[in-house]
Amino acid sequence: MTIHALPRPDGQLMAGTPEPTRPPRIGLVLTGGGARAAYQVGALRGLAKVLGEPSAPFQIVTGVSAGAINGCALAARANTFSDAVRDLCELWSSLEPDSIYRTDLRGVGPVGASWIRDILTGGHVGETRINYLLDTTPLRQLLEKRLALEQVVERFRDGSLHGCAVTATNYATGTALTFFDGAAEIVPWQRSTRLGIREPLTIEHVLASAAIPIFFPPIALRGSYYGDGCIRMNAPLSPAIHLGADRIVAIGIRYFRTTEQTLVLNQPLDGTKPSIADIAGLLLNAVFLDSIEGDLERLERINRTLALLPSGTTQPLRHVPVLALRPSEDIGRMAAQQYTQLPATLRYLLSGIGATADRGWDLVSYLAFEPIYIRRLVELGYQDTLARHREIEQFFAAPSQASART
Numbered sequence: 437m438t439i440h441a442l443p444r445p446d447g448q449l450m451a452g453t454p455e456p457t458r459p460p461r462i463g464l465v466l467t468g469g470g471a472r473a474a475y476q477v478g479a480l481r482g483l484a485k486v487l488g489e490p491s492a493p494f495q496i497v498t499g500v501s502a503g504a505i506n507g508c509a510l511a512a513r514a515n516t517f518s519d520a521v522r523d524l525c526e527l528w529s530s531l532e533p534d535s536i537y538r539t540d541l542r543g544v545g546p547v548g549a550s551w552i553r554d555i556l557t558g559g560h561v562g563e564t565r566i567n568y569l570l571d572t573t574p575l576r577q578l579l580e581k582r583l584a585l586e587q588v589v590e591r592f593r594d595g596s597l598h599g600c601a602v603t604a605t606n607y608a609t610g611t612a613l614t615f616f617d618g619a620a621e622i623v624p625w626q627r628s629t630r631l632g633i634r635e636p637l638t639i640e641h642v643l644a645s646a647a648i649p650i651f652f653p654p655i656a657l658r659g660s661y662y663g664d665g666c667i668r669m670n671a672p673l674s675p676a677i678h679l680g681a682d683r684i685v686a687i688g689i690r691y692f693r694t695t696e697q698t699l700v701l702n703q704p705l706d707g708t709k710p711s712i713a714d715i716a717g718l719l720l721n722a723v724f725l726d727s728i729e730g731d732l733e734r735l736e737r738i739n740r741t742l743a744l745l746p747s748g749t750t751q752p753l754r755h756v757p758v759l760a761l762r763p764s765e766d767i768g769r770m771a772a773q774q775y776t777q778l779p780a781t782l783r784y785l786l787s788g789i790g791a792t793a794d795r796g797w798d799l800v801s802y803l804a805f806e807p808i809y810i811r812r813l814v815e816l817g818y819q820d821t822l823a824r825h826r827e828i829e830q831f832f833a834a835p836s837q838a839s840a841r842t
Contacts, residue, residue: 460682460683460834461495461496461598461680461681461682461683462493462494462495462496462681462682462683462684462685462832463494463495463496463497463498463676463677463679463680463681463682463683463684463685464494464496464497464498464507464510464676464684464685464686464687465498465499465503465672465673465675465676465684465685465686465687465728466497466498466499466500466503466504466506466507466687467499467500467501467503467666467672467686467687467688467689467724467725467727467728468499468500468501468502468503468504468645468646468664468665468666468689468724469501469502469503469689469724469725469801469802470501470502470648470724470801470802470803470805471502471771471801471802471803471804471805471806471809471810471813472502472689472724472767472801472802472813473501473502473503473505473506473689474528474809474810474813474814474817475687475689475763475767475813475814475816475817476502476503476506476687476689476817477506477521477524477525477528477813477814477817478525478813478814478815478816478817478818478819478820478821479687479761479817479818479820479821480506480510480521480524480687480817481521481522481525481814481817481818481821482817482818482819482820482821482822483521483685483821483828484517484518484521485818485821485822486821486822486825486828486829487828487829487832489518490517490518491515491516491517491596492514492515492517492596492597493517493832494510494514494517494685495514495596495597495598495599495681496597496598496599496600496618496676496679496680496681497510497511497514497597497599497600497601498599498600498601498602498603498614498616498672498675498676498679499601499602499603499645500602500603500645500664500665500666500669500672501645501646501648501664501665501666501724502646503687504602504603504641504642504645504646504665505579505583505642505646506524507600507602508583508585508588508600508602508637508642509523509524509527509582509583510524511588511591511597511600512583512584512585512587512588512591513584513587513591514591514596514597515591515594515596515597525814527582528810528814529807529810529811529814531805531807531810532805532806532807533778533779533782533803533804533805533806534574534779535574535575535578535805536572536574536575536578536805537570537571537572537574537575537652538570538571538572538573538574539779539781539782540781567653567654568650568651568652568653568654569650569651570651570652570782570803571653572643572647572652572653575643575646575652576639576643579639579642579643580639583639583642585637585638585639585642588600588617588637589617589636592617592618592619597618598618598619598622598679598680599616599617599618599619599622599679599680600616600617600618600637600679601614601615601616601617601618601632601675601676601679602614602615602637602641602642602645602665603615603630603645603665603666603669603672603675604641604644604645604647604655604657604662604663604664604665605662605663605664605665605666605667605668605669606660606661606662607654607660607661607662607663608660608661609660610629610668611629611630611631611668612629612630612631612665612667612668612669612670613630613631613632613633613662614630614631614632614633614665614674614675614678615633615634615635615637615641616632616633616634616637616675616678616679617634617635617636617637618679619680621680622634622678622679622680625678627671627674629668629670630668630669630670630671630674632675632678640655640656640657641657643655644657644662644663644665645662645664645665646664647662647663647664648663648664648720648802649663649664649667649723650716651802651803652664664723666723666724666727667723669727670727670730670731671727671731671734672686672727672728672731673686673728673731673732673735673756673758674731677756681756682756683756683757683758683759683831683834684735684756684757684758684759685758685759685761685831686728686732686758686759686760686761687760687761687817688725688728688729688732688760688761688762688763689724689725689762689763689767690721690725690728690729690762690763691762691763691764691765691766691767691768711790711791711795711796712790713786713790713791713795713796713799713800714790714795714796714798714799716796716799717768717796717797717798717799717800717801718798720798720799720802721768721798724802732758732760735756735758736758738753739755739756739757739758742754742755743755757831757834759827759828759831761817761820761821761824762820763816763817763820764816764820764823765816767801767813767816768797768798768801769797770801770809770812770813770816771797771798771800771801771804771809772794772797772800773809774800774804774806774808774809775791775792775800775804777804777806777808777809778800778803778804778806782803786799786800786803
């Protein structure tokens with residue numbers, strides 16, 4: 437995993453150069469998942485409780501998809517972490533579906549009609565071919581009102597923040613672009629399917645990162661169209677490491693299943709064929725859940741390998757401790773109980789592809805911005821984090837190893 441190497445000013449990798457002794461920079465990595473990202477807010481609330489009202493525990497913040505929204509909200513107030521978390525909790529607790537996308541018939545109807553027209557006519561009738569299911573104008577208005585991105589630059593100036601980044605996917609090239617801003621020493625990077633580009637972060641970057649494929653509209657940015665950053669981001673820990681994180685706290689949204697649970701779930705149900713909603717939910721899980729788990733496994737494997745090398749060995753990789761916080765319950769299944777609470781227009785559209793109160797839980801979980809569901813996820817994240825308070829305290833209290841890294 438070559439993202440752990442130190443960059444030279446020209447962006448290439450350089451081995452054997454020790455960093456000066458300094459307090460460790462702790463990076464926060466927030467992945468995506470629509471409504472599921474409410475779990476992150478609960479986990480952040482738990483971290484604020486465990487750490488005792490910290491002022492700025494994270495000097496580096498990176499986010500993808502809905503995690504980009506949470507990450508930028510924290511970055512803007514990185515100097516008052518507890519206050520930022522309280523604001524995030526208040527924001528998420530006030531959400532309803534129509535806070536994110538239009539749920540009225542006048543908003544949903546034309547989009548659905550355009551889909552039907554294009555399918556039946558092969559796209560040869562009318563000038564506009566619709567490429568999304570939900571109108572997210574309310575989300576844009578909400579972020580313009582609540583996300584004070586201009587304060588991110590102030591956090592760089594006062595030293596409470598070293599770097600901030602969000603990732604979006606370019607629909608034309610299939611490349612994951614990480615847009616970052618921060619300290620002058622941070623240099624852009626390039627890999628085969630992902631790039632790091634320095635530029636001031638805007639609402640457009642955040643909306644692009646959070647544009648769930650098919651459901652949310654692509655966002656025009658830099659002369660191209662972008663969608664959810666999780667689509668092609670196979671190394672979500674990479675931006676935090678490139679920005680200079682010495683340690684990482686990663687908050688995921690995937691319930692960690694045991695081998696026994698996986699084998700049970702792989703058993704045939706009753707011969708019922710999977711619906712489009714089942715398949716769409718599986719695809720969204722692959723987009724939002726699998727990459728962070730795979731990247732965590734790679735990083736942990738590299739850390740174990742480095743621990744076996746003799747002291748003083750020159751090599752281009754560095755040890756990056758990571759603390760991963762995950763749900764203790766399957767939050768996809770939790771969403772099934774909220775299906776009947778979704779707006780009637782959305783239920784109508786979802787039922788057409790097989791999403792019901794009994795099927796298509798995972799798909800519903802990404803769109804269920806229902807107050808009851810949101811509050812349950814926030815509380816679950818909070819309790820899961822408190823349950824690991826000793827591990828968290830030890831992680832943040834560990835002394836710096838920066839002077840020994842290469």
